[in-house]
Amino acid sequence: MRAIQTKDNSKDLVLSTELPAFLIADLVNCPTLPTLPSVAINILKIARTEHPSVNEYANAIERDPALTIRIITLANSAFFSRSHIKVHSCQEATARLGLDTTLAAVMSFSLLQSRGVDVHYQRVWMRSIIASLAARYLATRLCPDMTGPVFTAALLQDIGIMALRATYPKESNNLYLETALSHRQLSESEQRLFGCDHSQVGAWLAAKWGVPTPLAQRIGDSHGEYDITTPDKMCVQLSGPIADAWLSPHPAQALMAVVREFETYQGAHAISLRHLLESIQERLPALADMLQMTAPPLQNNESLLAEAQQLLFQQTLQLRARLDTHQAELTSLRQRQDELEERSRTDMLTGLANRSWLEEQMHKRFVLCQEQSRTMSVVFIDLDHFKKLNDQYGHQMGDNVLQKFGKTLQLLIREGDLAGRWGGEEFLIVLPEEDAQAAKVFAKRIAEHLEITPMAHDDQDPIHVSVSIGIACLADGGFGSADELVDAADKSMYFIKHTGRGGIAVYGDRGASVTPMND
Numbered sequence: 001m002r003a004i005q006t007k008d009n010s011k012d013l014v015l016s017t018e019l020p021a022f023l024i025a026d027l028v029n030c031p032t033l034p035t036l037p038s039v040a041i042n043i044l045k046i047a048r049t050e051h052p053s054v055n056e057y058a059n060a061i062e063r064d065p066a067l068t069i070r071i072i073t074l075a076n077s078a079f080f081s082r083s084h085i086k087v088h089s090c091q092e093a094t095a096r097l098g099l100d101t102t103l104a105a106v107m108s109f110s111l112l113q114s115r116g117v118d119v120h121y122q123r124v125w126m127r128s129i130i131a132s133l134a135a136r137y138l139a140t141r142l143c144p145d146m147t148g149p150v151f152t153a154a155l156l157q158d159i160g161i162m163a164l165r166a167t168y169p170k171e172s173n174n175l176y177l178e179t180a181l182s183h184r185q186l187s188e189s190e191q192r193l194f195g196c197d198h199s200q201v202g203a204w205l206a207a208k209w210g211v212p213t214p215l216a217q218r219i220g221d222s223h224g225e226y227d228i229t230t231p232d233k234m235c236v237q238l239s240g241p242i243a244d245a246w247l248s249p250h251p252a253q254a255l256m257a258v259v260r261e262f263e264t265y266q267g268a269h270a271i272s273l274r275h276l277l278e279s280i281q282e283r284l285p286a287l288a289d290m291l292q293m294t295a296p297p298l299q300n301n302e303s304l305l306a307e308a309q310q311l312l313f314q315q316t317l318q319l320r321a322r323l324d325t326h327q328a329e330l331t332s333l334r335q336r337q338d339e340l341e342e343r344s345r346t347d348m349l350t351g352l353a354n355r356s357w358l359e360e361q362m363h364k365r366f367v368l369c370q371e372q373s374r375t376m377s378v379v380f381i382d383l384d385h386f387k388k389l390n391d392q393y394g395h396q397m398g399d400n401v402l403q404k405f406g407k408t409l410q411l412l413i414r415e416g417d418l419a420g421r422w423g424g425e426e427f428l429i430v431l432p433e434e435d436a437q438a439a440k441v442f443a444k445r446i447a448e449h450l451e452i453t454p455m456a457h458d459d460q461d462p463i464h465v466s467v468s469i470g471i472a473c474l475a476d477g478g479f480g481s482a483d484e485l486v487d488a489a490d491k492s493m494y495f496i497k498h499t500g501r502g503g504i505a506v507y508g509d510r511g512a513s514v515t516p517m518n519d
């Protein structure tokens with residue numbers, strides 16, 4: 001890649017556009033590369049001087065009578081003439097048009113005259129003409145001081161296509177005659193074929209002709225990301241898509257896309273789309289005429305805008321509907337995840353916490369108690385003679401008993417307690433902040449409840465179960481882990497099993513605290 005050096009010695013600017021070396025070599029060696037007639041070259045020379053004047057421009061133009069007539073006609077057209085006062089000399093015309101617009105008019109007229117206008121050039125130039133009108137309108141709203149330079153850059157933004165067509169006629173034939181390609185797609189295809197697109201080639205060509213560097217730079221910047229920090233650059237960048245929309249077979253849709261792009265620009269409120277379209281409409285015939293082109297049929301701005309607005313509205317509705325669907329999907333995904341998490345913590349038969357969740361919680365609570373010097377008690381419960389119950393009434397009845405017992409525990413615990421199924425017919429309850437005595441009171445309540453409440457019925461006959469309960473309190477022993485605490489409660493429970501079942505034992509306080517249920 002090579003940076004482009006300009007001949008612009010009046011300002012120390014270097015064009016920040018780069019072209020691949022092979023492309024520069026091909027362009028330089030191309031015998032049919034677009035050139036400018038001497039009148040245009042002279043005007044460019046004047047443009048590069050420190051203080052170009054209207055007189056100097058007019059003198060240079062007057063050497064070409066055909067060009068002079070065109071410039072005067074343009075100055076008298078509705079485009080530039082608000083009053084009905086006609087200008088008659090090239091000097092008056094140049095003064096009315098301004099130096100930038102005169103330069104743009106001279107260059108585009110010269111280029112079109114030297115090339116002849118085939119169908120493709122007709123299309124490209126019509127785009128440029130519409131773009132220049134759009135850019136001019138935008139500039140009057142966003143950067144009024146830059147109206148002239150913006151207009152000129154927009155009009156010349158596609159000259160790179162002329163250079164690429166001349167240098168690569170074979171490749172260009174397929175590329176540029178493909179009318180279905182959008183300008184953005186065209187630019188992408190050029191990138192693939194030539195390593196850069198026509199905006200950069202245009203900047204190179206302009207620099208080679210000796211146009212002032214800022215103008216060449218604006219041509220080079222006409223594509224790419226919108227730069228909202230430099231309104232003059234953005235006016236040229238936006239002008240292309242507006243022209244594309246104007247020329248599109250579906251202008252409303254294309255215009256809607258432009259509106260969307262507008263919305264991202266904070267100065268957009270200063271722009272009325274209706275006025276923009278009206279301004280293009282009003283000025284297009286005169287400019288097209290000056291360049292001996294046929295302007296496309298007039299648009300019905302009212303219905304175009306109405307259609308674009310309708311489409312925008314529909315699109316917004318569709319977007320909202322899609323958002324709602326996404327939101328609903330997200331909510332149901334979250335619900336599903338919550339359900340899955342809940343399931344992974346729950347014992348399916350009883351609905352209590354399962355063993356793994358109990359162990360995890362025990363571990364966490366144990367560490368917390370140790371850090372904060374707090375206590376907790378663990379109550380280990382085993383249903384007595386459960387095998388016999390299964391044998392006598394069947395496994396299903398055994399399940400019913402376990403379920404009912406689970407519900408009973410849930411009923412009897414307090415908020416903050418944690419009840420779970422340790423496995424089979426074994427249950428564990430964690431009582432935070434409770435000492436052994438309080439845990440024993442709780443255990444007794446369970447036992448008493450079981451005495452009066454059957455856990456199932458066989459026909460009409462109530463089925464009662466008794467339980468063996470072991471208790472361990474963190475404060476009562478030197479427990480090194482949550483497992484050791486559970487183990488202690490388990491051992492106490494086994495003590496009851498071995499001494500006849502249906503009782504409560506507290507770890508570390510054996511003998512004295514073995515409590516039969518009917519105590």
Ligand SMILES: Nc1nc2c(ncn2[C@@H]2O[C@H](COP(=O)(O)OP(=O)(O)OP(=O)(O)O)[C@@H](O)[C@H]2O)c(=O)[nH]1
Binds near residue numbers: 349382383384386390
């Ligand atoms: N219905 C049913 N039975 C279960 C379930 N899980 C374990 N059991 C049964 O519970 C019984 C436990 O028997 P044991 O460990 O001998 O204990 P037990 O019969 O209660 O005797 P003790 O504990 O000494 O009073 C076994 O027969 C298991 O099959 C379950 O989910 N559903």
